[in-house]
Amino acid sequence: MKNTLLLFLVLVLLSGCSSSDQSKEGIPCIDVRKKYPEKEIILTDIADVEYVHLSTEYDEYLYKDGSSAIRDITENTIVVGDDSSGSILFFHRDGKPKSRFNRLGQGPEEYPIFLRNKIVYNETADEVYVDCSFRKSIMVYSSTGKFKRKLPLSDRITSMVEFDDHSLLLYDDQLQNKRQRKGGYSSSQSFDSSFVRISKEDGKVLDYALIPYSDVDLTIRSELSEGFIVGINTFTRIVKCCSGVYLNNPESDTIFHYGKDKTITPVICKTPLANDLDPKIVFSHFSDLGRYQFMSDFTIVNQIGQVDNRPKSNYYGRDKRTGEIFTPKISLPDYKGHYFNSLGGSFLWGKIQTLLFLDLYRLKEAYNENRLSGKLKELVATLNEDTDNEVYVLITFKDIIISE
DSSP, X not given: OHHHHHHHHHXXXXXXXXXXXXXXXXXXXXXXXXXXXXXXXXXXXXXXXXXXXXXXXXXGGOOSOGGGTEEEEOSSEEEEEETTTTEEEEEEXXXXXXXXXXXXXXXXXXXXXXXXXXXXXXXXXTEEEEEEGGGTEEEEEOTTOOEEEEEEOSSOEEEEEEEETTEEEEEEHHHHHHHHHTTSOOTTOOEEOOEEEEEXXXXXXXXXXXXXXXXXXXXXXXXXXXXXXXXXXXXXXXXXXXXXXXXEEGGGTEEEEEETTSOEEEEEEEESOGGGSSSOEEEEEEEEXXXXXXXXXXXXXXXXXXXXXXXXXXXEEEETTTOOEEEEEEEOTTBTTOEESOOXXXXXXXXXXXXXXXXXXXXXXXXXXXXXXXXXXXXXXXXXXXXXXXXXXXXXXXXXXXXX
């Protein structure tokens, strides 16, 4: 009850004030109208880096689409979803093959669709949770493919993370979609219940991460059928961190922290509000890594035909110590002339680590142009872009700042 009351006060603050007022109340704000100065961040200055190549000593461990292949990382295991074959591959943290299975099919113990499925792995229990929400379920297997059980779902989900030993935290995409079809929220509704925590054992709803609602339409509509909603744009809705998760709620222009103790706190907001912009601009990604926070925005288009003309995303960084906001230019000393504009979220409780994808084809080009050095150069010299998996950078941050 105490947490609900606190959240209600936050709701009043966010809904009743302008964007500048939000910032005055102590919530940092990103102004998407501004062009922030560029700042270079040298990764090795703020983190320890390790190059990881997932070995293909066995042909069945070669996979495609390296940028989105890794679905989960645990203390000792890297989990890959191979969309081209429907296989789930397990590697040791040093990149050596560990186990694999493929349960793609139409049977009662199989997953019928495998395209960027959300996958969560609990290493202690050796349980793999595979999103099959088009069949309204989550399938649970061992890391060798033994079927364990099926968890029922009421709707389609677009995000899934392990919240604790007993539960998964999901984002219910269809709940938002249904609201928009019905004309939005009711006037008496105070909270959005799209973030839902379910039991790992039977799929029962345990509770909701209740955040302030906002009746903002983020759907894409078809010109062929007036008023027909094609679908809500997909954002990174849930991101792990040391002390819980971050919840991205673009409908309210706010990122919230959802703690292990179930408390919810606004962390950063965007200005102007989405409803004050045409077209709407919202946060699409957020991560909190050591000293820095990284964000990107996304422009909503109202008609399918306008998608090709949508402006490119902008990227933002924020120094939690100084409050400085900037445009990130992230460099890796071993990869001369190549820059990154953002970093992904953490994947382990209690540690601030992330993974950076390096395209092997471009790495080989850089190698031939003598733009690689150190251990990265040594690794790439041994690889073939046609027969080897991609290379990743495992990043462990030195400067851990959990709260300001």
